[in-house]
Amino acid sequence: MGYKPKLAILAALALVLIVLFMVVGANGNWDYILPSRGKKLFAIVLTGAAIAFATMVFQTITNNRILTPSILGLDSLYMLLQTSFIFFLGSTSQALLNRELNFLLSVAMMVFFSFVLYKLLFKREGPNDIYFLLLIGIICGTFFSSLSSFMQMVIDPNEFMTIQDRMFASFNNVNTDILWLSALLLLLCSLYFLRFSKYLDILSLGRDHAVNLGVPYDRVVKRLLIIIFVLIAIATALVGPMTFLGLLVANVAHEFLKTYKHGALIIGSVLISIIALVGGQFIVERIFTFSTTVSVIINFIGGVYFIYLLLRRNKAW
Amino acid sequence: MVEVQGITKQYGGKNVIENISLKIPKGKITSFIGPNGAGKSTLLSVISRLIKADEGNVWIDDKEVSTCNSNELAKKVSILKQANSINIRLTVKELVCFGRFPYSQGRLKKEDWLHIEEAIEYMELKDMEDMYLDQLSGGQKQRAFIAMVIAQNTEYILLDEPLNNLDMKHSVQIMKVLQRLVKDLNKTVVIVIHDINFASCYSDYIVALKDGLVISEGTKEAMMQSDVLKKIYEMEMPIQTINDNKICVYFS
Numbered sequence: 001m002g003y004k005p006k007l008a009i010l011a012a013l014a015l016v017l018i019v020l021f022m023v024v025g026a027n028g029n030w031d032y033i034l035p036s037r038g039k040k041l042f043a044i045v046l047t048g049a050a051i052a053f054a055t056m057v058f059q060t061i062t063n064n065r066i067l068t069p070s071i072l073g074l075d076s077l078y079m080l081l082q083t084s085f086i087f088f089l090g091s092t093s094q095a096l097l098n099r100e101l102n103f104l105l106s107v108a109m110m111v112f113f114s115f116v117l118y119k120l121l122f123k124r125e126g127p128n129d130i131y132f133l134l135l136i137g138i139i140c141g142t143f144f145s146s147l148s149s150f151m152q153m154v155i156d157p158n159e160f161m162t163i164q165d166r167m168f169a170s171f172n173n174v175n176t177d178i179l180w181l182s183a184l185l186l187l188l189c190s191l192y193f194l195r196f197s198k199y200l201d202i203l204s205l206g207r208d209h210a211v212n213l214g215v216p217y218d219r220v221v222k223r224l225l226i227i228i229f230v231l232i233a234i235a236t237a238l239v240g241p242m243t244f245l246g247l248l249v250a251n252v253a254h255e256f257l258k259t260y261k262h263g264a265l266i267i268g269s270v271l272i273s274i275i276a277l278v279g280g281q282f283i284v285e286r287i288f289t290f291s292t293t294v295s296v297i298i299n300f301i302g303g304v305y306f307i308y309l310l311l312r313r314n315k316a317w
Numbered sequence: 318m319v320e321v322q323g324i325t326k327q328y329g330g331k332n333v334i335e336n337i338s339l340k341i342p343k344g345k346i347t348s349f350i351g352p353n354g355a356g357k358s359t360l361l362s363v364i365s366r367l368i369k370a371d372e373g374n375v376w377i378d379d380k381e382v383s384t385c386n387s388n389e390l391a392k393k394v395s396i397l398k399q400a401n402s403i404n405i406r407l408t409v410k411e412l413v414c415f416g417r418f419p420y421s422q423g424r425l426k427k428e429d430w431l432h433i434e435e436a437i438e439y440m441e442l443k444d445m446e447d448m449y450l451d452q453l454s455g456g457q458k459q460r461a462f463i464a465m466v467i468a469q470n471t472e473y474i475l476l477d478e479p480l481n482n483l484d485m486k487h488s489v490q491i492m493k494v495l496q497r498l499v500k501d502l503n504k505t506v507v508i509v510i511h512d513i514n515f516a517s518c519y520s521d522y523i524v525a526l527k528d529g530l531v532i533s534e535g536t537k538e539a540m541m542q543s544d545v546l547k548k549i550y551e552m553e554m555p556i557q558t559i560n561d562n563k564i565c566v567y568f569s
Contacts, residue, residue, distance in 0.1 A: 063404050198423040202415065204405050208398050211367055213469070214391025214419040260405040
C-alpha cells in the first residue's frame with residue numbers, strides 16, 4: 001500500500017474523531033456546545049499541527065529520530081516565565097490572569113530567547129553547529145527548570161497551585177482572540193516554509209549529500225530553525241508544554257507511512273497529531289470526566305514509546 | 318580545470334593542510350595518495366566546498382568556488398565521501414533520483430528519467446533497482462552511490478576512497494567504470510586512494526600529500542619510482558614492471 005491511501009485513512013479517522021468530539025453528549029444544547037467545543041477543537045488542531053510540523057522538520061535537519069524540539073529549552077523557558085510572573089508579580093497580576101497579555105509576553109520572550117541563542121551560536125561557522133546548538137539548548141533548559149523549581153519551593157503553596165495548573169497543557173480554557181492570532185502566525189510560518197520545502201527530502205540524506213546536491217545548507221537550516229522556534233513558541237504559549245507529543249507523532253508517521261517524502265510525512269504527522277489530541281481530549285472529557293488533562297496522557301504514552309525507541313535502537317547496534 | 322591556490326585548513330590550531338597549490342588536469346583520472354592523516358580527504362572536501370578553507374581559493378573553470386551559486390556548482394562538481402550511511406530507507410532507484418536534484422529541484426522531468434535510467438544501466442544495477450540499500454552488499458551499495466553521482470552528470474567527479482572495504486573484484490569493477498567515465502564521457506575524476514597499485518594502474522596523474530603538504534606530483538610514470546615513494550611512505554618501496562604496469566611490492 002502506498003502512502004496516499006494511508007493518508008486518506010488518517011484523514012478519515014481524524015474526521016470521525018472530530019465529529020464524535022463535537023456531538024457526543026451534547027443533549028440538544030447545540031447553541032452552547034458547538035461554539036465552546038469548536039473553540040477547543042480549533043486550539044487542538046492548531047497546536048497539534050504546529051508541534052507535529054516542527055518536530056518532523058527538526059528531526060530531519062538533525063538527522064535524528066529520537067529528538068524533539070523541546071530539547072531547545074523552550075518548554076522550560078515557558079515554565080520559568082510563568083513561575084516568575086507569580087513569584088514577582090503575584091498570582092493575581094495581569095501578566096498571569098490576562099490570557100492575551102500572557103500569551104504575547106510568553107511568545108515574545110521565547111522568540112527573543114531563540115534569537116539570542118541563535119545569534120550567539122551562528123557567529124561561528126562549522127559543520128557541527130547544530131549539535132552545539134542542541135547542547136546549549138539542553139544546558140539552558142536545565143538551568144531554566146532549576147531556577148523555576150527554586151522559585152516554586154519558596155512561594156506560597158496556594159500560588160504554587162496556580163503554577164501547577166500551567167505545568168500541563170490544557171485545552172479547556174483558551175481565548176478566542178489568541179487562537180486567531182496563533183492561526184495567523186502559523187499561516188505565515190507555513191508560507192515562509194514553502195520556500196524551503198523542496199530541500200527537506202535532500203536534507204534527510206545528511207549534510208554532505210545535501211551540499212553536494214546544491215542545497216545552500218547553512219542558510220536553509222538556519223531558516224528552518226527559526227520556523228521551528230516560532231512554531232514551538234506558539235504551541236507552548238497557547239496551551240502549555242507538550243514534551244512527548246512531537247516525538248510520538250513524528251515516529252508513528254515514519255513507521256506508518258514508510259516513505260521518505262516530506263510532503264506526505266508532514267501531512268501524515270499533522271493528522272496523527274490531531275487524532276491523538278482529539279481522541280485524547282475526548283477520553284479526558286467523556287471517560288475521565290476532566291479529572292486529568294490530555295497532556296498527562298500524551299506524555300505517559302509518549303514516554304513509554306520513547307523508552308521503547310531507545311531500547312530498540314540499543315538492540316540494533 | 319580545477320585550480321587550488323594556497324589552501325590552508327586548521328583544526329584546533331593545527332594545520333591539517335598547509336598552503337597547498339595545485340592544478341588538476343582536465344579529462345584525466347587524478348589520484349591523491351599519501352599516509353593516513355596527510356590531509357587528502359580534507360583537501361578533497363575543500364575542493365568540493367564541503368569544508369570551508371581558512372585561507373586560499375579554489376577555482377573551477379575560472380570561477381571561485383565560495384562565490385558560486387551552490388546549485389550551479391552542483392551541476393559541475395560532485396563529491397562522494399567514504400562513509401555513506403543514510404538514515405532513511407531508500408531503494409537504489411530512489412537514491413539515483415536524488416542525483417537529479419540540481420536540475421529538477423525535486424520535480425523529475427522526462428530528461429531526468431533518461432539520465433537516471435542511463436546511470437543505473439551504466440553501473441549494472443538494473444536487476445536490483447527496486448531493492449533497498451540496506452539489503453545490498455558493500456560493493457553494490459557503493460555502485461548505487463556512484464550511480465547517483467553519474468546521474469548528477471557533472472564534469473568533475475570527486476571520490477573519497479571509493480574502494481574502501483571492497484574486495485578485489487569490486488575494486489577493479491569500480492576503477493574500470495571510472496576509466497570509462499573519463500574515456501567515453503570526457504569527465505574529470507579525482508580520487509583519494511590508499512592502494513598505490515590501483516593508483517598506478519588506473520590513474521593518469523598522481524598527487525602525493527604528506528603532513529598537510531604536497532610533497533610530489535606528476536604523471537604516474539614519474540611518480541611510481543622507488544625513491545619517490547620511499548620519501549612519501551618512509552619505507553622500502555621496490556617497483557617491478559608487470560604487463561606494462563608498474564607494481565610496488567611493499568608487503569615484506
